[in-house]
Structure formats: C-alpha cells, structure tokens
Amino acid sequence: MAEAFVTLNSEIQAKFPSISFINSNKGKTLLVADDYTFKLNKTTTRTKYWISTVNGCAAKVHTDLNNGLMKTVGYHSHLRAKEKREVREAREKMIYLKIHFLTLNIPA
Numbered sequence: 770m771a772e773a774f775v776t777l778n779s780e781i782q783a784k785f786p787s788i789s790f791i792n793s794n795k796g797k798t799l800l801v802a803d804d805y806t807f808k809l810n811k812t813t814t815r816t817k818y819w820i821s822t823v824n825g826c827a828a829k830v831h832t833d834l835n836n837g838l839m840k841t842v843g844y845h846s847h848l849r850a851k852e853k854r855e856v857r858e859a860r861e862k863m864i865y866l867k868i869h870f871l872t873l874n875i876p877a
C-alpha cells in the first residue's frame with residue numbers, strides 16, 4: 770500500500786510542468802500547479818507549505834522561500850479546474866443536442 774502511494778506521488782510530481790502564482794480576489798497569493806490551486810498554509814525559515822484550496826483535499830506543495838517547487842505531497846480528491854470546465858461544457862452540449870433532437874422529433 771505504501772509502495773503504491775509512493776509510485777502515484779512520484780507520477781504526479783513528474784507530471785507537474787511548472788508552478789505559477791495568482792492573486793485571489795481576497796488579495797492572497799495562490800499557487801497554481803497543473804491547473805490546481807493551493808493557498809499558503811504556513812511558512813518556516815526554509816519552506817513554504819501550500820495546501821489545496823479545496824477543503825478536505827490532502828494534496829500539498831512545498832516550495833522554498835523564493836517560490837521554487839521543492840515537492841508535491843499526496844494527491845487531489847477532486848477534479849482540476851480545467852477538467853471541471855470541460856465536464857460542464859460537455860454536459861451543456863449534451864443538453865443542447867437533446868433539446869435539438871427533441872425539437873426535430875416533435876410531430877407536425
């Protein structure tokens with residue numbers, strides 16, 4: 770079990786292309802990695818600890834004080850923002866097709 774977790778974690782690390790930073794509408798800095806967002810949880814003398822912005826999600830990112838990626842910990846319990854958008858768009862397309870199909874099949 771522990772081995773499987775390590776493998777998964779290193780796969781996620783390998784997939785992280787880069788990290789970037791955005792300002793939230795509350796004026797806080799958010800870390801963005803692979804379309805997931807993280808908020809700063811705590812800072813020590815050497816490390817900044819970022820946690821997923823989704824409550825209850827176990828994914829974390831450690832950066833150095835210059836915001837350089839050190840490591841990622843755990844994995845997300847939810848879809849990334851981009852996937853959510855794609856799922857929503859697919860659903861809207863389905864609804865459109867359904868309405869269109871039903872309209873075409875209304876008897877004259």
Ligand SMILES: [Zn+2]
Nearest residue numbers: 821826828845
């Ligand atoms: Zn998350």
